[in-house]
Amino acid sequence: MSSTASSLPARIELTGEDLVLRDWTEEDLAAMPDLFDHPDIAYWTPIVSPFDAEAARARLAKARQLRADGTTVLLAVTVDGGAPLGEVMLRRAPEGTEIGYAIGPAHRGQGLAARAVRVMAAYAFEQLGVEQVILELEADNAASVGVAVRTGFSLLDVPLIEGEEKGRPYVLQTWGLNR
Template identity: 85%
Template sequence: MSSATPSFPDRIELTGEGLVLRDWTESDLAAMPALFDHTDIAYWTPIVSPFDDEAARTRLDRARKLRTDGTGILLAITVDGGAPLGEVMLKRAPEGTELGYAVGPAHRGQGLAARAVRVMAGYAFEELGAEQVILELEAENAASVGVATSTGFRVLDVPLIKGEEKGRPYVLQTWGLDRP
């Protein structure tokens, strides 16, 4: 992290769109497997699978390390600051300020991902001075394409990102949203 890059505060709580995005805490560990141990999340995201109590502890530790390193933040998506319903991520990467999200299966269909992306993009623009935020997703992931289009992202004219995760090849498109 360069000295020109603002560091993240020790504690973050973002509100808007009927949501409270907050830091993961020890008390969330028991709820995390129900959110992340699902075939869709295993297939479309790099989140470890199966996602058990040990994976929850590892994710909490990773969230804290990313924050300390100044490279990213992982926040619980909640409606009131209480029970987590999913996660939204912001990562500083060479490609740009990247956002990501995962919503627990029991909480889908409420627009949580789109609302969380809008709140996190606002944070990136207003607090971090980002000129653009990006999403990297597979064109076949209809739910994520829906989130990207509904939040104003557009496919960027940049090379596709090809790789392999969990033994499965993937091809990611980069979608961008410019500072308003």
């Protein structure tokens, strides 16, 4: 993050697309394992696996620390500000302002990821003043590629990102959406 970038607010609540994206709280800890302890989440995301009560507490603490550092926002995806159905992330990094998401298995198929991405992109454009947001996706992750396409992102002509997470090699494509 450049020294000219603005800091992130201590509290964030975003509404739109029939969603309320809000800060994680201690009241969410019990629900987090049902959202994140799943083979798909373990495979496609860097979220720890297995995801248990201890992992939930660590994720809440990490979300608060990343916000305080001014680099990352992790918000619970809800329909009414109540029970979390998943998470959406906004991360300011040298390669761009990245959005990421994970929707709990019981809540998939409702367009939650696409709607959360649109709300978070609008926040990045309108409140943070960024010109472009990116998604970094594996080409084989059909669900996430579908979200990218449905939300208007285009595959960018930039080098692939290769790495390893949890002992599994990955290759990420970068998709972009301009203001």
